[in-house]
Amino acid sequence: VTTETTKPRTARERVRLELTNEIKTVARKHLAEQGSAALSLRAVAREVGMVSSAVYRYFPSRDDLLTALIIDAYEMVGQRVVEGEAAVRRADHLGRWLAACRSVRGWALENPHEYALIFGSPVPGYVAPQDTVDPATIVPGVLLNIMSDAVADGRVLGDARRSIPRRVRSDLHGLRAKAPQLSDQALLAAIMAWTLLIGAVSFELFGHLHNVIFDFDAFFDVQMRAVGIDLGLAAPVSARVDDGDRGRARVSE
Amino acid sequence: VTTETTKPRTARERVRLELTNEIKTVARKHLAEQGSAALSLRAVAREVGMVSSAVYRYFPSRDDLLTALIIDAYEMVGQRVVEGEAAVRRADHLGRWLAACRSVRGWALENPHEYALIFGSPVPGYVAPQDTVDPATIVPGVLLNIMSDAVADGRVLGDARRSIPRRVRSDLHGLRAKAPQLSDQALLAAIMAWTLLIGAVSFELFGHLHNVIFDFDAFFDVQMRAVGIDLGLAAPVSARVDDGDRGRARVSE
DNA sequence: TGTACATCAGTGAACGCGCGTTCACTGATGTAC
DNA sequence: TGTACATCAGTGAACGCGCGTTCACTGATGTAC
Numbered sequence: 001v002t003t004e005t006t007k008p009r010t011a012r013e014r015v016r017l018e019l020t021n022e023i024k025t026v027a028r029k030h031l032a033e034q035g036s037a038a039l040s041l042r043a044v045a046r047e048v049g050m051v052s053s054a055v056y057r058y059f060p061s062r063d064d065l066l067t068a069l070i071i072d073a074y075e076m077v078g079q080r081v082v083e084g085e086a087a088v089r090r091a092d093h094l095g096r097w098l099a100a101c102r103s104v105r106g107w108a109l110e111n112p113h114e115y116a117l118i119f120g121s122p123v124p125g126y127v128a129p130q131d132t133v134d135p136a137t138i139v140p141g142v143l144l145n146i147m148s149d150a151v152a153d154g155r156v157l158g159d160a161r162r163s164i165p166r167r168v169r170s171d172l173h174g175l176r177a178k179a180p181q182l183s184d185q186a187l188l189a190a191i192m193a194w195t196l197l198i199g200a201v202s203f204e205l206f207g208h209l210h211n212v213i214f215d216f217d218a219f220f221d222v223q224m225r226a227v228g229i230d231l232g233l234a235a236p237v238s239a240r241v242d243d244g245d246r247g248r249a250r251v252s253e
Numbered sequence: 254v255t256t257e258t259t260k261p262r263t264a265r266e267r268v269r270l271e272l273t274n275e276i277k278t279v280a281r282k283h284l285a286e287q288g289s290a291a292l293s294l295r296a297v298a299r300e301v302g303m304v305s306s307a308v309y310r311y312f313p314s315r316d317d318l319l320t321a322l323i324i325d326a327y328e329m330v331g332q333r334v335v336e337g338e339a340a341v342r343r344a345d346h347l348g349r350w351l352a353a354c355r356s357v358r359g360w361a362l363e364n365p366h367e368y369a370l371i372f373g374s375p376v377p378g379y380v381a382p383q384d385t386v387d388p389a390t391i392v393p394g395v396l397l398n399i400m401s402d403a404v405a406d407g408r409v410l411g412d413a414r415r416s417i418p419r420r421v422r423s424d425l426h427g428l429r430a431k432a433p434q435l436s437d438q439a440l441l442a443a444i445m446a447w448t449l450l451i452g453a454v455s456f457e458l459f460g461h462l463h464n465v466i467f468d469f470d471a472f473f474d475v476q477m478r479a480v481g482i483d484l485g486l487a488a489p490v491s492a493r494v495d496d497g498d499r500g501r502a503r504v505s506e
Numbered sequence: 507t508g509t510a511c512a513t514c515a516g517t518g519a520a521c522g523c524g525c526g527t528t529c530a531c532t533g534a535t536g537t538a539c
Numbered sequence: 540t541g542t543a544c545a546t547c548a549g550t551g552a553a554c555g556c557g558c559g560t561t562c563a564c565t566g567a568t569g570t571a572c
Contacts, residue, residue: 121373199452
C-alpha cells in the first residue's frame with residue numbers, strides 16, 4: 001500500500017517516501033497491538049527512532065496519521081476481496097459471493113484492530129475526511145458487480161412483489177449509477193446482504209456470540225451461503241423461472 | 254436502573270446508594286458526550302463534587318465503573334424493547350418484531366455512545382466480566398419469544414429443506430434451551446435476523462451509509478419488515494398454505 | 507564545474523495538560539454494652 | 540440512655556506517567572546561475 005502517486009525523483013524524496021511508509025508500518029503495528037485509542041505519535045516516533053516532533057514533518061497531526069491508516073485498511077480489505085473474488089469462475093455467482101465474504105472475514109480475523117477502526121465505533125473526535133470515501137466503496141462495489149453479472153446472465157434478483165416505499169426507492173436510485181441493471185428490490189437486498197456480512201464479522205470479532213457459537217468457520221459459511229442463496233445467486237437460470245416453490249423458499253429464511 | 258438489590262437500612266446506606274447512582278449518572282452523561290475512551294474518573298469526581306480519590310469508595314477502579322455502565326446500558330435497551338414489544342397484540346408477531354426493532358433503534362439514536370459501548374468495538378484493555386452476560390441476553394431473548402409464540406400459533410419458521418452442517422447444528426442446540434420449539438433452521442434465521450438488526454443500526458449510527466441512504470427511518474423499517482417476513486412472522490396461519498399473494502399483501506402496509 | 511542560496515529533515519527543550527491510583531489523615535455515623 | 544469503640548466517607552497531597560503540539564535551532568540536501 002503506497003502513499004504517493006508520483007514517483008520519487010530525488011534521493012530526498014525517496015527517503016521521505018520510505019520514512020512515511022515506515023511510520024505508517026509502525027503505527028499499524030501499534031494499532032494492531034493496542035487499538036486506535038492507544039495510538040500515540042510519541043510512541044510511534046520512539047519506535048521509528050525519531051524524536052516525536054520529527055513526525056510532524058510527515059503527518060501534520062495525529063488525526064492525519066489515523067486517516068492514512070484508515071485508508072490503508074480499506075485498501076487492504078478491498079484488495080483482498082478483489083483477489084479472492086477474482087479467483088472464482090465468473091459464472092459461479094454464489095461462489096464469488098462466498099469468496100468475497102470469506103476474504104472480508106479472513107482479513108478481519110488477521111487484523112482485528114484495523115477492522116474495528118473502519119467498521120467499529122467511530123474514533124471519538126475524529127471526522128473522516130473525503131479521501132476515505134473511495135477506498136471504502138471497494139468491497140461493496142465487488143458485491144454489486146457480482147449481482148450485476150448475475151442479472152446479465154439472466155437471473156432475476158430481488159422479489160419484484162415486495163413493495164418499497166417511494167422515499168426508500170429514491171435513496172436507492174443513487175446507488176443505481178453503480179449497478180444500472182439492478183432493480184430496487186435487488187439493491188435493497190444488496191445492502192442488507194452487505195449489512196449482514198459486516199454484522200456477522202462484527203458479532204464474531206466483538207464477542208457477541210461468545211458461548212453461543214463455537215465453530216465460527218462453519219457458522220459464518222452457513223450464514224453467508226444462506227444470504228447468497230436468498231439473494232438469488234445460486235439457482236441455475238432454467239430452474240429459476242418456473243420454480244413454483246421459490247416464494248416459500250425465499251420468505252422462510 | 255438500580256444498583257443494590259437489598260433495601261438500605263441506615264442513613265449511611267441510603268446516602269451511599271444515592272451517591273453511587275449519582276456517580277453513574279454523571280459518568281453516563283460524560284459517556285454520552287465524549288465516548289467511552291474519554292470517560293475519566295477524575296472528571297466524573299469533579300462534576301459530582303468530590304475529590305477524585307473519593308470515588309474509590311464506590312467503584313474500586315475505572316473498569317468497574319465502566320462495567321456498571323455497560324450493565325445499565327444493556328438493561329436500558331432491554332427494558333425499552335420489552336416495553337415496546339409488550340404493547341403489541343400478542344398474535345401480531347410481525348408487529349411485535351417490528352416494535353422490538355424500532356425500540357432498539359430508537360434507544361440507539363438517543364444514546365449513541367452507550368450503544369457503541371455495548372455493540373461497537375470492544376473497549377481496549379477492558380474484559381467484560383460475567384455480570385454483563387445476563388443483561389445482554391434480554392433483547393435476543395425477546396426475539397426468541399416472538400418466534401416461539403409464532404410457532405406455538407402454528408406457523409412454520411425456517412426452511413426445513415435448507416441443510417445445516419452437523420457442527421453448526423450442535424452449536425445451535427445450546428440455544429434450544431431458550432426456545433425448545435424452534436427448529437435448527439429457525440434458530441439460524443433468528444441469529445441472522447438479530448445480526449442484521451444490530452448491523453443495520455450500527456451502519457446507520459457509524460455512518461457507513463452516509464451519502465447512500467438519507468431517509469433512515471423509512472429504510473430501517475423496510476429492512477426490518479423484510480426480515481420479519483422472511484422469518485415467517487407475517488402470514489396468518491390459514492393463509493400461509495395457499496396465499497399466493499401473501500408477499501405483496503404483507504409487505505406493503 | 508563551482509559556488510551561493512533556498513529548502514527541507516531532524517533535534518531538543520518546553521508548554522500545559524490530564525490521567526489512575528495510593529496513602530495517611532480527619533471527622534462523622536453506626537453499634538454494642 | 541449514655542458512653543467507648545469500630546466502621547466508614549471524604550480529604551489533600553503525592554507518585555509517576557504519557558500525551559499532542561510548538562518553536563528556534565543546526566546541518567544536510569537540492570537548485571540556479
